[in-house]
Amino acid sequence: MGGYIMQLQNYSVNDGEGIRTVIFMAGCPLSCAWCSNPEGQTKNNPMVHWVETEDIIKEINRQAIFYRFSGGGITFSGGEATAQPEFLKELTDRFYDDGYDLAIETCGQFDFNTLAPTLKKMNLIFMDLKHIDSKKHEFYTGVGNSLILENIKKTAELGVKMVVRVPTIIGVNGDDETMSGIFKFLSKNAPSVGLELLPYHKYGEEKYRQLGKKLPDSSFEIPSDEQMDHWRKMASDEGLNVVSYR
Numbered sequence: 239m240g241g242y243i244m245q246l247q248n249y250s251v252n253d254g255e256g257i258r259t260v261i262f263m264a265g266c267p268l269s270c271a272w273c274s275n276p277e278g279q280t281k282n283n284p285m286v287h288w289v290e291t292e293d294i295i296k297e298i299n300r301q302a303i304f305y306r307f308s309g310g311g312i313t314f315s316g317g318e319a320t321a322q323p324e325f326l327k328e329l330t331d332r333f334y335d336d337g338y339d340l341a342i343e344t345c346g347q348f349d350f351n352t353l354a355p356t357l358k359k360m361n362l363i364f365m366d367l368k369h370i371d372s373k374k375h376e377f378y379t380g381v382g383n384s385l386i387l388e389n390i391k392k393t394a395e396l397g398v399k400m401v402v403r404v405p406t407i408i409g410v411n412g413d414d415e416t417m418s419g420i421f422k423f424l425s426k427n428a429p430s431v432g433l434e435l436l437p438y439h440k441y442g443e444e445k446y447r448q449l450g451k452k453l454p455d456s457s458f459e460i461p462s463d464e465q466m467d468h469w470r471k472m473a474s475d476e477g478l479n480v481v482s483y484r
């Protein structure tokens with residue numbers, strides 16, 4: 239078997255513990271207006287290719303020494319790592335049996351019953367929450383947030399270490415009211431998770447040009463360090479565990 243990926247990125251340090259290989263898997267049910275990996279939203283573009291599972295496993299085994307000495311491992315990312323559930327399951331089962339440390343980055347839009355057995359084999363789950371208001375979530379990402387909120391609650395109960403990541407964007411969710419809504423939801427429904435606030439960046443813009451896609455809305459702004467500290471303090475005051483993997 240196999241699946242569609244953009245790339246394997248070795249020596250990553252931002253996507254879990256230690257030195258990691260990130261597998262960027264293709265396809266995504268969302269279409270976020272600020273997406274920094276627009277090539278990952280579909281399987282049909284020149285930056286996506288099919289790989290056999292065995293070829294990925296061989297490449298991972300070549301990197302094993304780095305994981306062993308750094309406490310690192312493998313991170314499934316995207317696009318959306320859950321968009322090819324069978325491919326993800328096959329890779330997860332194989333790597334889990336071989337004792338690798340596994341992490342996943344997901345947008346949260348997935349069928350919980352299908353994914354739960356795979357998620358239980360992770361050492362760390364990063365799940366995004368982009369907006370607490372479902373209408374605004376739909377406006378900016380193409381889907382409402384009800385399934386994502388439900389999946390945050392259910393996944394937090396799996397007993398796997400979990401971090402909810404909020405991409406923080408002035409003009410989308412970077413205001414006190416929205417942040418407060420997100421923090422209250424988490425402290426009520428998933429108090430055990432870590433929270434990571436990630437400031438918006440514009441690193442993906444060159445990819446939009448390469449793909450001939452419209453650039454993200456120019457009114458989206460990067461929050462200042464002071465604004466990020468302010469929201470991190472608000473989250474701590476709400477009782478949340480604020481973490482950073484960057």
Ligand code: SF4
Pocket residue numbers: 266267268269270272273274275276278279316317318345
């Ligand atoms: S969930 Fe991630 S990959 Fe999918 S559209 Fe949004 S930012 Fe892009």
